[in-house]
Amino acid sequence: MVEWIIGAAVLALLFALLGFTTIARGFAAIAKILFYIFLVVLIVLLISGLFS
Numbered sequence: 001m002v003e004w005i006i007g008a009a010v011l012a013l014l015f016a017l018l019g020f021t022t023i024a025r026g027f028a029a030i031a032k033i034l035f036y037i038f039l040v041v042l043i044v045l046l047i048s049g050l051f052s
Helices: 002-018 021-050
Strands: none
Touching: 002 021
């Protein structure tokens, strides 16, 4: 999942540099959503690891 976040962020930067701001915003939003999903999964796994 981290690879997807990095990939979406790199694509957002690339499209922003090329001037495609709408597409860049879309990829930035995708990267942001994936990052928050990753954080939630990480926290859940850490908490479940403490109680097992």
